Amino acid sequence: MSKGVTPKSQDFAKWYTDVVTKAELADYGPVKGTMVIRPYGFSIWEAIKEQFDRRFKETGHVNAYFPLFIPKSFLSREAEHVKGFAKECAVVTHHRLMANPDGNGLVVDPDSKLEEEVIVRPTSETVIWAMYKKWIQSYRDLPLLINQWVNVVRWEMRTRLFLRTTEFLWQEGHTAHATPGEAEEEARKILEIYREVVEEVMAVPVIMGKKTNAEKFAGAVHTYCIEAMMGDKRALQSGTSHNLGQNFAKAFDVTFQTEDNKLEYVYATSWGVSTRLVGALVMVHGDNKGLRLPPNVAPHQVVVIPIGKSSEDIGKVLDYLDSSISALREKEVRIHIDDRTTVSTGFKFHDWELKGVPLRIEVGSRDIQSNSVVLARRDTGEKYQISKDKLQGEVERVLKDIQNSLFRQAKSFREANTYTAETYDEFKEIIKNKGGFVKCGWDGDPETEAAIKGETKATIRCIPFDEEPGGLTCIYSGKPAKHEVIFAKAY
RNA sequence: CGGGGUGUAGCGCAGUCCGGUUAGCGCACCUGCUUUGGGAGCAGGGGGUCGAAGGUUCGAAUCCUUUCACCCCGACCA
Numbered sequence: 001m002s003k004g005v006t007p008k009s010q011d012f013a014k015w016y017t018d019v020v021t022k023a024e025l026a027d028y029g030p031v032k033g034t035m036v037i038r039p040y041g042f043s044i045w046e047a048i049k050e051q052f053d054r055r056f057k058e059t060g061h062v063n064a065y066f067p068l069f070i071p072k073s074f075l076s077r078e079a080e081h082v083k084g085f086a087k088e089c090a091v092v093t094h095h096r097l098m099a100n101p102d103g104n105g106l107v108v109d110p111d112s113k114l115e116e117e118v119i120v121r122p123t124s125e126t127v128i129w130a131m132y133k134k135w136i137q138s139y140r141d142l143p144l145l146i147n148q149w150v151n152v153v154r155w156e157m158r159t160r161l162f163l164r165t166t167e168f169l170w171q172e173g174h175t176a177h178a179t180p181g182e183a184e185e186e187a188r189k190i191l192e193i194y195r196e197v198v199e200e201v202m203a204v205p206v207i208m209g210k211k212t213n214a215e216k217f218a219g220a221v222h223t224y225c226i227e228a229m230m231g232d233k234r235a236l237q238s239g240t241s242h243n244l245g246q247n248f249a250k251a252f253d254v255t256f257q258t259e260d261n262k263l264e265y266v267y268a269t270s271w272g273v274s275t276r277l278v279g280a281l282v283m284v285h286g287d288n289k290g291l292r293l294p295p296n297v298a299p300h301q302v303v304v305i306p307i308g309k310s311s312e313d314i315g316k317v318l319d320y321l322d323s324s325i326s327a328l329r330e331k332e333v334r335i336h337i338d339d340r341t342t343v344s345t346g347f348k349f350h351d352w353e354l355k356g357v358p359l360r361i362e363v364g365s366r367d368i369q370s371n372s373v374v375l376a377r378r379d380t381g382e383k384y385q386i387s388k389d390k391l392q393g394e395v396e397r398v399l400k401d402i403q404n405s406l407f408r409q410a411k412s413f414r415e416a417n418t419y420t421a422e423t424y425d426e427f428k429e430i431i432k433n434k435g436g437f438v439k440c441g442w443d444g445d446p447e448t449e450a451a452i453k454g455e456t457k458a459t460i461r462c463i464p465f466d467e468e469p470g471g472l473t474c475i476y477s478g479k480p481a482k483h484e485v486i487f488a489k490a491y
Numbered sequence: 492c493g494g495g496g497u498g499u500a501g502c503g504c505a506g507u508c509c510g511g512u513u514a515g516c517g518c519a520c521c522u523g524c525u526u527u528g529g530g531a532g533c534a535g536g537g538g539g540u541c542g543a544a545g546g547u548u549c550g551a552a553u554c555c556u557u558u559c560a561c562c563c564c565g566a567c568c569a
Contacts, residue, residue, distance in 0.1 A: 003518080003530060013563090032561080087567070123569090156568065157492090164568070217569095237569060274569050309527045346529040364528055374528085491569090 005354070007288050012232040013160075019282055020161045023291050023355045033159035033166035037275065040355065043299040045169065045278055049149065051201045051296075052171060052273065055193045061145040061173060066127050068151075069118040074126035078251040081125065084218020088154045090120040090166075120153040125219065125244075125270055128174045129252035136176060136266060138257045143186070144176040162279030163236070163491055170274035176266045178256065180245065183267035184222075187243040190271045191224045194239035202277065203294035203407040204228050204284045205414055206238060207437075207486060209462030214446055217270075221245035227461045227486065229414040230283035233435035235461045235488035238280055241271035284410050291356025292378050294406050295399040300336035302328070302395060303357045305348050307364025314339050317363045321373075324391050333395060353378060358402045359395065379405050418486075427475050427487070431458045437488045441472030441481025448476045458487045 005018035020026050025041030028034070037045065053063070069092065076082045096112030121127065128146070136144060149171045159165050173190060177183040191208060198204050206226035216223035220242035228238045249255070249265035256266055285292040295301045304325065306317035318325075318337065328335050336357075338348050352360060362374040373391055376383040379402045386394055417436030421427040430438050442448065442460065452475075453459050463483045472481035 028561095084568090152569090154568070157566090158563095158568090168569075170569075240569070272569070276569055307528050313527080344527065344529090344531060346527090346531080348530090349528095350530050362528070366528075 003350075005288065005290055008231060008286070015286075015288075016279075016283060017161065019286050019290050019354075020279075025278065025282070025291075026161045028161070031166070033156055035161050035165045035167070037169075037278075040299060041278060044281065044293070044297055045275055047297040047299065048197070048202065048277055049171070051197045052193065053147075053149070055197065056147050056171075056173065059145075059189065059193070061147045061175075064146050064148055065150065066121075066124050066131065066148060068121055070121050070124075070127045072117045072119050074130060075119060077126060078219045078247055080247070081219035081251075085122045085154070088156060089122055090153045090155055092118045092120065121150075122152055122154045123270075123272075124148070124150070124152075124172055125174065125248055126252075129248045129254060129268075132174075132176055132266075133252050133254045136254055136256050139178050139259055142176055142178045142256060142266065143182060145173070145186075146175070147171055147173040160279075162275055162282070164276075168275050170272050172270060172272045175269045176249075176254070177268070178258070178264075178266065180267050183243050183245070183269050187222070187224055187241045187269045187271065190269070191226065191239070191241040194226050194241065194271075194273060198226060198228070198238055198273075198277070198280075199407065201294070201296040202281055202284075203296070203403055203410060204238070204280055205407060205411040207462060207464050209464040209467075209486070211240075211462060212446070212449060212460045212485075214449055215460060215462075217242045219244060219247050220270075221247065225462050227488075228280055228284065229410075229417065229437060229488075230280065230491070231286065231413075232283070233417045233437075233488075235437065235486075235490040236276070236280050236283070237461070237490065238277060239271070239273040242269060244268040244270060285356075285406055289350075290354035292406065293356035293358055295358045295403050298334065298356065298358050300334055300352075300357050301399055302333060302335040302359045302361060303352045304335065304337045304361045304363065305345060305352070306337075306339065307345055307362060309341055309344065311341055313365075314341065316365070316368065320368050320388075321361075321363060324373075324388060327392050328395060331392065331396065333399070349376075359398055361391075361395075377402060379409075421475055424475055428456055431456045431487070431489065435489065437461070437486050438475075439484060439486055440475040441469060442483050442485045443474035443477045443479040444482030445474075445477070448474060452476055452487070458489050461486045461488050461490060 005022060006014040008015045024038045026038055027036045029036050075085060093114060094108045094112045095114060096109040097106040098109040100107045135141065151167050151169050153167045156164050156166055175186050177186060195206055195208055198206050206228045208226055211223035211225055217240060222243040224241045225237055226239045227235050230236050246265040246267060248268050254266050255263050258264055282291060306314040308314055325335060356378060358378050360376040362376060367373050371388050372385050373388050374383060374385050377398060419430050419436060419438050421430060421438050421440045427438055427440060449460055463485050467484035469481045469484045472484055474481050
């Protein structure tokens with residue numbers, strides 16, 4: 001393995017891949033487009049997952065598991081939905097292999113062809129609604145608030161680790177409600193959970209808003225989203241929450257009896273965040289040394305590096321720090337001791353910087369003599385010595401500070417790269433040469449949206465909740481703006 | 492699926508145009524000694540069906556034919 005990563009400014013895509021692979025977050029799987037999430041990357045995902053899971057449960061949701069395989073016919077029940085996913089479905093057509101009659105290897109046994117082919121779930125609305133039909137009869141069965149943490153498969157042409165892979169991990173929530181108002185409230189409530197975790201835990205600032213009809217989920221009435229700006233100024237959709245109205249209830253004939261004994265279709269939502277968020281974390285916070293992890297998701301918040309290479313040297317340092325480390329662990333600080341004797345101290349510094357550990361404690365004989373320790377912050381690179389007695393308080397303070405500072409840095413970056421445009425020429429100039437988000441008016445016409453996409457590759461990322469369309473004109477048509485929107489090139 | 496590119500040790504590459512002993516370099520790996528506060532040094536060592544198949548030739552990583560895989564750029568997407 002070569003030293004260092006490709007500089008961010010030189011080639012962002014290469015930089016990203018370097019960081020992901022060299023920091024041991026993920027590796028390529030043997031089947032094209034698949035990804036192995038390595039232990040270090042997976043523990044970041046687990047940390048993110050726990051934060052979401054806790055909040056889903058606090059708001060009354062329960063976890064369940066629905067099957068990987070879905071009858072092919074289910075997908076076509078909802079007209080829009082099938083259009084959205086048919087092109088990227090993995091299909092199981094046979095259930096058996098046999099020895100190749102021509103010699104070596106295995107071939108599909110033609111006699112094992114399935115009566116009805118099954119697809120591998122690209123998302124689970126259809127199986128889930130087939131089951132909800134069985135489980136929902138009365139308003140007393142509602143709301144039904146189920147989530148699942150699973151893998152899904154979308155056969156993508158072009159893939160990138162975490163950002164778009166053929167198989168990925170996510171959570172998908174599927175809820176059923178008695179009224180349109182409750183479904184709408186649910187979709188919004190979940191979006192707020194998404195915002196909270198992504199901003200406060202991952203330190204990634206997001207814009208909350210609504211998708212245009214062209215960009216919304218296939219089968220949804222409304223799609224809400226959180227959009228974040230990556231380090232190359234492109235947008236990444238980081239979570240979506242859909243109000244499905246009665247579309248799936250009608251497609252799967254899921255009705256309930258109301259209090260006054262009428263039969264009505266139920267109202268639905270679905271919502272998801274995926275391992276793509278790990279990619280966002282890398283692209284928002286990473287620098288030329290590698291990852292920079294916010295303490296709230298870092299598998300190791302603090303790494304202790306004893307200076308010296310022999311077991312004796314390291315032993316002395318660990319004795320010296322023993323009570324301090326215990327005290328920090330008492331406070332639930334995730335602290336890792338790098339006691340490897342096989343690599344040099346300098347190597348360890350670079351290694352943990354690459355892996356993004358927020359805070360490093362360096363201790364050698366000089367520190368022991370002066371009853372102190374050296375702290376090094378990953379976010380700023382700042383390195384300073386403090387008395388050992390102050391260690392616990394300082395660690396807790398600095399970890400909080402790093403969490404906030406990463407968020408602030410990301411937010412100023414986004415603000416510095418968000419523009420308003422008055423004319424379409426100006427708009428094209430920004431999209432083409434500067435990159436970033438452009439906030440401007442849109443006349444609400446899908447043809448305008450399509451034309452801009454065709455000419456500039458920029459898409460409407462969302463109509464922000466806090467839009468102020470009053471007085472704006474459409475950047476393309478010059479008509480009065482129906483909405484103020486965010487345009488950007490997206491992942 | 493269109494355009495471009497690359498396949499040689501775990502990783503990164505040279506060698507290919509112009510065929511010729513035993514296929515080479517850096518990193519990584521193993522052993523030993525010396526080092527140890529920012530990717531250690533020296534010495535020794537292990538590791539390859541040169542992507543695959545066929546052909547030309549006394550002789551092929553190198554030339555010819557076929558084929559496969561992967562990467563990058565476009566149309567679709569969490």
